[in-house]
Amino acid sequence: xxxxxxxxxxxxxxxxxxxxxxxxxxxxxxxxxxxxxxxxxxxxxxxxxxxxxxxxxxxxxxxxxxxxxxxxxxxxxxxxxxxxxxxxxxxxxxxxxxxxxxxxxxxxxxxxxxxxxxxxxxx
Numbered sequence: 185x186x187x188x189x190x191x192x193x194x195x196x197x198x199x200x201x202x203x204x205x206x207x208x209x210x211x212x213x214x215x216x217x218x219x220x221x222x223x224x225x226x227x228x229x230x231x232x233x234x235x236x237x238x239x240x241x242x243x244x245x246x247x248x249x250x251x252x253x254x255x256x257x258x259x260x261x262x263x264x265x266x267x268x269x270x271x272x273x274x275x276x277x278x279x280x281x282x283x284x285x286x287x288x289x290x291x292x293x294x295x296x297x298x299x300x301x302x303x304x305x306x307x
Contacts, residue, residue, distance in 0.1 A: 188212065188220040194238035198303065200224060201232040201245065201254075209303045218301030231255045240306075246297065250278040256303075260296040262289045272297070 185192035186208035197206045198221045207221035217223060225231060232254045237243035247254045253274045261270040262284070271289060273279055275296070284291050297304055 186210075186220055187224070194236045195240070197236055199234045199236070200228070200230050201234055202230040203228065206236075209305070211302070219303065221303060222298060222301050225256065231257055246272060248272055248274040248278055250274075250281065250283065253278075256297060260294045262291060262294050264289060 185206060186197055187205045189208060189210070189212065191197065191208040191210060193208075196208050196210065198209060199206050200221070205224070207219075207224050209219045209221055211217060211219050212223075218226065221233065225233070232245070233256050234245045235241055235243060245254060246256060246259055248259060249271045250273060253259075255274070258274040258276055259272050260275055260279075261272050263269070264271050273284075273294065275294065279291050279294055
């Protein structure tokens with residue numbers, strides 16, 4: 185359950201891997217503030233998260249496909265050549281490597297996993 189609001193839906197909670205607490209991707213009373221997970225990560229200066237085992241993607245730590253960095257604030261995705269498949273890449277060192285072009289991934293289509301202070305809803 186979310187450590188802030190108590191939501192226990194496994195499809196919308198994310199675990200902070202530093203403190204091992206769960207937070208939802210919903211906003212609190214103030215719609216201008218970020219979601220509970222983003223608020224926690226910013227305030228605590230934590231940056232590593234994992235998805236719940238019952239979410240559509242399954243239990244996994246979010247990390248860059250190429251270098252393995254796990255900083256959620258640096259991660260984004262590009263669509264792969266297969267429909268419905270995305271590749272997580274960090275924006276600092278891996279977004280502009282030659283290997284992307286070899287695998288036919290377009291780095292220009294990169295989008296961050298966090299938008300408007302919330303995780304993308306498909307996570």
